[in-house]
Amino acid sequence: MQSQFDYSACAFTPPAAVLTCGGSDTSRGGRLLAFGNNETLVDDTVDPKTGIFRPYAARDQHNYAPVNYYQTPNERWTGGAFVRYAFSPHADVYTSVMYMRNSMNAQIAQSGAFGISAFIPCADPLLTAQEVTTLCTSTNIAANGANYEVYNGNKYRGLNMLIFRRNVEGGNRVDTDINEAVRAVLGVKGGFAGGWTYNIYTQRSTVHIDDETSSELGNPQIAEALNVLPGPKGQICGGQSGTAFTANPKCVPWDIWVPGAVTPASLAFMSIPVSTTGRVTEQVVSGSVIGDLGQYGAKLPAAEQGLQLNLGVEWRKEQSSYVPNYEQQQGYVGGGNGPISPVAGEFTVKELFTEMRLPLAAHQMFADDLFVDGGYRYSGYSSGFNTNTYKFGLQWAPLGAFRLRASYQHAVRVPNISELFSLQSLNANGGTVDPCAGTPTASLAACELTGVKPAQYGHIPPIPVGFPAANVLSGGNPNLQPEVADTYTVGLVLQPPEAQNLRLSIDYFNIKIEGSIAASGADTVMRDCLASVGNPAQAARFCPRIHRGTQGSLWLTPSGYISDLLVNEGELATRGIDINGSYRLPLATAGSLLFTLVGTHLQSLQTTPVTGLGQAFAGVTSAHPSRP
Numbered sequence: 001m002q003s004q005f006d007y008s009a010c011a012f013t014p015p016a017a018v019l020t021c022g023g024s025d026t027s028r029g030g031r032l033l034a035f036g037n038n039e040t041l042v043d044d045t046v047d048p049k050t051g052i053f054r055p056y057a058a059r060d061q062h063n064y065a066p067v068n069y070y071q072t073p074n075e076r077w078t079g080g081a082f083v084r085y086a087f088s089p090h091a092d093v094y095t096s097v098m099y100m101r102n103s104m105n106a107q108i109a110q111s112g113a114f115g116i117s118a119f120i121p122c123a124d125p126l127l128t129a130q131e132v133t134t135l136c137t138s139t140n141i142a143a144n145g146a147n148y149e150v151y152n153g154n155k156y157r158g159l160n161m162l163i164f165r166r167n168v169e170g171g172n173r174v175d176t177d178i179n180e181a182v183r184a185v186l187g188v189k190g191g192f193a194g195g196w197t198y199n200i201y202t203q204r205s206t207v208h209i210d211d212e213t214s215s216e217l218g219n220p221q222i223a224e225a226l227n228v229l230p231g232p233k234g235q236i237c238g239g240q241s242g243t244a245f246t247a248n249p250k251c252v253p254w255d256i257w258v259p260g261a262v263t264p265a266s267l268a269f270m271s272i273p274v275s276t277t278g279r280v281t282e283q284v285v286s287g288s289v290i291g292d293l294g295q296y297g298a299k300l301p302a303a304e305q306g307l308q309l310n311l312g313v314e315w316r317k318e319q320s321s322y323v324p325n326y327e328q329q330q331g332y333v334g335g336g337n338g339p340i341s342p343v344a345g346e347f348t349v350k351e352l353f354t355e356m357r358l359p360l361a362a363h364q365m366f367a368d369d370l371f372v373d374g375g376y377r378y379s380g381y382s383s384g385f386n387t388n389t390y391k392f393g394l395q396w397a398p399l400g401a402f403r404l405r406a407s408y409q410h411a412v413r414v415p416n417i418s419e420l421f422s423l424q425s426l427n428a429n430g431g432t433v434d435p436c437a438g439t440p441t442a443s444l445a446a447c448e449l450t451g452v453k454p455a456q457y458g459h460i461p462p463i464p465v466g467f468p469a470a471n472v473l474s475g476g477n478p479n480l481q482p483e484v485a486d487t488y489t490v491g492l493v494l495q496p497p498e499a500q501n502l503r504l505s506i507d508y509f510n511i512k513i514e515g516s517i518a519a520s521g522a523d524t525v526m527r528d529c530l531a532s533v534g535n536p537a538q539a540a541r542f543c544p545r546i547h548r549g550t551q552g553s554l555w556l557t558p559s560g561y562i563s564d565l566l567v568n569e570g571e572l573a574t575r576g577i578d579i580n581g582s583y584r585l586p587l588a589t590a591g592s593l594l595f596t597l598v599g600t601h602l603q604s605l606q607t608t609p610v611t612g613l614g615q616a617f618a619g620v621t622s623a624h625p626s627r628p
């Protein structure tokens with residue numbers, strides 16, 4: 001448990017220079033908010049000890065950390081079988097099957113109402129006299145929109161409120177995650193035609209995911225259980241359609257207005273099932289042949305071997321599907337931050353590939369060993385990508401004591417099935433703030449680019465202390481394009497004849513990746529939108545990703561969020577030197593000792609989340625390393 005360690009038992013909240021033990025505004029007594037005329041009308045709580053309805057304070061935050069598992073119980077089963085049967089030198093059949101089942105339980109802090117919009121009637125019989133007096137002033141009702149609902153011909157005034165209240169009575173949530181994976185391979189390999197070899201195989205792999213969370217509350221049920229009116233037999237609760245109130249006979253009121261008044265029947269009404277199933281499947285059929293063309297005359301006079309060639313073809317199909325249950329698809333899960341749509345996708349790939357090695361000279365003057373090698377792969381994707389990957393290399397050993405080597409490689413990485421088709425969901429990003437909320441720190445012109453209306457400027461409710469922060473939409477993106485990388489290397493290998501057991505190598509590398517697949521970061525989206533005043537191109541690139549919701553906020557409701565899906569925006573560049581050395585020391589009667597040294601001198605590492613807008617990180621390693 002996190003409660004067992006002093007550094008994890010508290011959810012730290014940094015309101016100033018000193019960290020304090022705080023947590024979440026979804027708390028035991030609740031944070032109960034009402035807005036109107038771009039102002040905060042109500043920001044109160046029910047004191048858990050006294051029952052007094054009073055202004056909410058930082059001390060009321062709920063420390064959710066102690067009950068979370070720090071180490072999750074885990075059980076894993078694995079098994080496998082391998083079979084090989086040699087029918088003849090020309091046909092060696094092999095097969096293998098692997099199975100894995102992994103299950104774990106993670107305990108999470110209690111569920112609750114995480115900013116649920118609910119109508120609270122002033123006639124609610126659960127409200128205390130003090131609460132009615134505080135909430136239902138004529139000023140509050142008018143500023144809140146003069147809202148009301150009608151039941152049995154009677155008009156009931158009330159407030160549209162935002163409710164943050166922890167389900168401390170319902171116990172902790174428990175997430176049960178079960179993964180099962182099966183992989184099966186069947187192939188045949190052998191030799192033919194005097195020196196040629198072949199390998200043909202098929203493979204199928206499947207991963208199945210079941211994820212279930214208990215003790216969750218549903219947003220519609222919470223809203224109904226908070227909308228309470230006096231009825232013929234006491235208290236009734238239910239929903240609204242326009243201004244018409246409809247009693248739900250199954251609804252049991254959630255009494256958050258008096259400490260200790262929540263009933264098990266109310267929690268049973270609000271509880272909902274939460275589960276997700278997923279499946280990822282890969283199928284492969286591949287075949288290749290390897291041979292030495294020297295036997296057919298493809299050999300240079302100064303070389304001892306001929307052209308060595310590998311040719312192959314491959315077909316691959318990948319599929320994935322993730323299906324959240326109905327409650328998640330509708331966005332009903334408390335704290336779930338919006339609906340999660342099921343996603344499914346697939347693609348197939350047809351590939352041709354070859355690798356070759358051509359010796360140029362061997363045991364010649366100033367050419368103890370000299371050869372070139374290369375490779376090429378063409379890939380045609382059903383998703384519309386056609387990629388070409390290739391490499392060239394040269395190795396030259398003028399003497400047996402040292403070898404020079406150099407290579408160039410053009411690589412392409414197509415987005416994988418998870419990057420294309422993983423679930424998109426809203427989450428509160430712990431590090432993203434809104435400079436246009438509360439007392440703005442950004443100009444009106446900058447905030448307007450993020451979707452703020454002039455009348456909202458200076459009146460957007462600030463993100464509460466302890467609230468994770470702005471809502472962020474994250475997940476896969478079916479519109480991703482391939483990454484492209486170019487790699488250059490030059491190296492030297494030393495193996496002096498006077499010290500046969502000594503081997504040293506040094507290689508310089510220079511790598512650059514364009515269109516790297518990653519999330520730009522919600523902070524980057526917000527910062528670069530705000531900085532695009534007078535720069536329409538930059539504004540068009542970032543500002544459409546910011547979606548303002550209720551009262552212009554990015555946290556009050558799921559309609560306000562920053563889109564931070566995976567994109568091809570970035571670049572990555574790095575260069576440096578790899579050093580590798582080894583020495584084997586024979587021992588007369590006890591074998592030998594092997595000493596190795598492996599190191600990298602990083603000269604530059606530059607990560608650019610968004611091309612053309614500068615580097616988010618640029619570190620340079622030297623004799624006196626600089627600090628990024």
